[in-house]
Amino acid sequence: MTPSPDVVIVGAGIVGAACAYELAQAGARVEVIDQSTPGSGATAAGMGHLVMLDGDELSRLSLDLWHALAKDLPKQAEFWNCGTIWIAANDDELNAAKTKPGVEMLDASQLYQAEPNLRPGLAGGALATRDSVVYAPVVTRWLLEQAKAKITSAGVTAFDTLHAGAVICATGALTPKLLPNLPIKPRKGHLVITDRYPRLVHHQLVELGYLQSAHGDSNESVAFNVQPRPTGQLLIGSSRQYGVETESIDRHMLHRMLRHAFEYLPALRDCNVIRTWTGFRASTPDKLPLIGRLRDHLYLATGHEGLGITTSLGTAKLIAAEILGRTPPIPPEPYRPERFHG
């Protein structure tokens, strides 16, 4: 008879996979359950931008962990330390960007030297050199393989009763279906990928207004966010919508998103698009994830909005520390579920 797992993880996206990896490294026997193919949820839909956000300790810790893990990742994970340029459209944005920690400020001529295809008239930018990109579905599979976790997925209609010391819910935007009282709302996003245009763009390019789109509560918003893939392809984002649960492409959002991208990078107008898709971010009221014990033996690792690929590794460290009674690597309070539930 197979022994009972120490920990059961529901959800085999990058967050569940990272938790499996971290707990297995600490010697725990882990079982992962997914209703679909591992890595096929938001993890497959995401852009894979590994980005540090100002004042967010979890993204800072996670970026360090990504850099440490990079040497072990398979080539197909496409980890690339390309850096992010936060683009300032005017002097006000440029001045505001000076308060960003850990960036190199670029004046207009340095910006155009770095990215000659941006539209004329921009004020400058802030270069975050440690930001990187990765292909998240491959990393997810690799983390699960390293964890040697038992994985039950796709096509399974009935499970045996499982007994475990801890259950981690890592079900992303589908979490409200299991735990309807949690303050998580799906937030739809569109992405576009082009044919190969090597050297058109060299860094992940994001307008400084992106954070307003991501952290604001408007029902619909778009922001300029373009990523060069190591293949030479370009990923074009981003859009955010509440209250839409269908996966189909919303043409008005797609047009709005692309028109906005063309304003920053006119050369995109001449690029061939090869695929367009949508995905759902798990959004919480304060846009921070829910990480930690909810009640009894039930733990949450969900609600990562548009940052869960980046913060998966840090999330796993926090969850493992709590389950194993270790000192957490960063203060866990901002992410604890009880901030909403008392």
Ligand SMILES: Cc1cc2nc3c(=O)[nH]c(=O)nc-3n(C[C@H](O)[C@H](O)[C@H](O)COP(=O)(O)OP(=O)(O)OC[C@H]3O[C@@H](n4cnc5c(N)ncnc54)[C@H](O)[C@@H]3O)c2cc1C
């Ligand atoms: C368009 C878009 C762009 C993004 N870009 C980035 C980016 O550049 N950088 C970044 O860091 N993040 C990005 N994100 C966010 C990132 O993709 C997510 O935060 C992250 O993938 C969440 O991972 P997860 O494991 O929590 O969720 P998911 O990948 O959705 O995994 C959850 C898993 O749980 C399973 N599941 C759900 N319910 C059940 C159940 N009841 N029983 C069994 N299994 C269940 C699902 O099948 C799924 O496999 C983006 C998201 C979108 C939509």
